Amino acid sequence: MDRPTDYNFSGNGIVYGGERDESPKMPSVKYNYQNISVTIGEDRIRVTNKNLFVNTDQFDCAVILEKEGHFVKKVPIDTDVAPLSKAEYPMPFALPEEPGEYAVTVSFTLKEDTKWAKAGHEVAFGQEIFSKKGEECKKKNPPVEVIYGKLNLGVRGENFDVLFSGLNGGLVSYRYAGKEMIEAIPMPNFWRAPTDNDCGNLMPQRYGQWKLASMYLTHKTDGTFDDHPPVIKQEEDSISITYTYHMPTTPRADCELTYQVFGDGTIKTKLAYVPVKELGDMPEFGVMFQINADYDQVEWYGLGPEETYADRTQGAKLGIYRNEVKDNLAKYLVPQECGNKTGVRYAKVTDKKGRGMLFAGDNMSFSALPYTPHEMENAKHAYELPPVHHTVIRVAKAQMGVAGDNSWGARTHEEFLLPVNEKLEFEFSFRGI
Known part of the structure; x- marks a missing residue:
């Protein structure tokens, strides 16, 4: 007799059944499918455009700086990378010297509404983490009472x-x-x-x-x-x-x-x-x-x-x-x-x-x-x-x-x-x- 179902294998995919809400696997799939990749250094940004026909100037691009999860600044930059090519751009700011952990994110978003997403939807990003080390302040702990x-x-x-x-x-x-x-x-x-x-x-x-x-x-x-x-x-x-x-x-x-x-x-x-x-x-x-x-x-x-x-x-x-x-x-x-x-x-x-x-x-x-x-x-x-x-x-x-x-x-x-x-x-x- 033919089996009429594959049971939970029928629910395999990157969206859930019913309302088709995104499953937690979606961000990873989206990232690996994105057509623009970014390599970030302390003073340079390399943009690789893997699109076949679309220039990166069709998207807004911004460089975002955060310190230990807190927003510091966001600087827009203009990119003009032809399909199937690469280009480098200078980092629009210097990393602070103050000790801490800094995240630099380069984000490409839609300029205008489309049939499939609204303006501001992120189509690609890259992120790099930089650490600035400093002297640790050793605090004096209050005493403990042991019984x-x-x-x-x-x-x-x-x-x-x-x-x-x-x-x-x-x-x-x-x-x-x-x-x-x-x-x-x-x-x-x-x-x-x-x-x-x-x-x-x-x-x-x-x-x-x-x-x-x-x-x-x-x-x-x-x-x-x-x-x-x-x-x-x-x-x-x-x-x-x-x-x-x-x-x-x-x-x-x-x-x-x-x-x-x-x-x-x-x-x-x-x-x-x-x-x-x-x-x-x-x-x-x-x-x-x-x-x-x-x-x-x-x-x-x-x-x-x-x-x-x-x-x-x-x-x-x-x-x-x-x-x-x-x-x-x-x-x-x-x-x-x-x-x-x-x-x-x-x-x-x-x-x-x-x-x-x-x-x-x-x-x-x-x-x-x-x-x-x-x-x-x-x-x-x-x-x-x-x-x-x-x-x-x-x-x-x-x-x-x-x-x-x-x-x-x-x-x-x-x-x-x-x-x-x-x-x-x-x-x-x-x-x-």
Whole structure:
């Protein structure tokens, strides 16, 4: 009998069914199809016109300067690049000498309305990032008060207190301005909800041990019910506590999670893992937090505005973006990994009054969704997702690429996998705001 449907493969494409809203894949496709490309240097701009018949003078062109996501200036320039040719133009301004991170974007937009888009619609862009280094101002942190208990370790500081548990193996409480910020122990995470491409190339079967490692890692000593005691180190203006977690893999592997608490409420966090060759690479290397669902507003300084992945960053721009947690849940027919942001320098997750948590790091991967990877993986339709109880935050060094050469066997390219031949370390910080 002939099968009458290809199921969710029938929803493959760059727009959703129904209203044909754009899916998060659209910016990457648009960027790779654009007929004008731009190479940006500190003092020169090279424009390559790949159009067969259209000169670049048919479009408005502007050079935009931003500092750490904030607008500085926009300067229009005239370009006259014939079809299938190149030209160079001087940068219309000098980069500031003031230390900071600067984004220079060259944008081509429609001069007039057309049948397919309005005037001002961007048809092509290029962006380059420049860093001006300066001396770091080392601030003096207020002191921390440490309370040693039989099973717990408490830390108090400026407007915050935290509680670490030896019995439960992690950070069990972080209160800022009198309000509890976390609702579950932050734990190392190595898993993502498999995508359609993942299922097509049997990723869940090949990487399944990392799902178990994420769900069942423990601080208990192997073969006993004894706790593996954390290592505590007091310093002049901070205190650090390191937990060792054992993972139920074959062969067994361990990872370490270190919290360093400062007096202003900042907790510098470090996840470390020495790769076990037989286990290979993992889908993700990071830490998962669960906070109250009232924290539903997201702001990030990184690539955007749509989701990005290691092998899908083209079409994104560095900037400051805002949305709601629910907006990061892509409307795929089968719930799966979505909503990731790459190149993140900082991210805020807050309630509507602006209270919440700030995460900061160097080119992190970051996501804030209403569900854990396991909850999404267990649902075959959106209506099967459970009621929303938490905002689930994943802060990661990296996540493997989403692949897509085809969806029936092609794997993620090697350059977009996490390395397995070197120690993995990931540092970031978080604090209440």
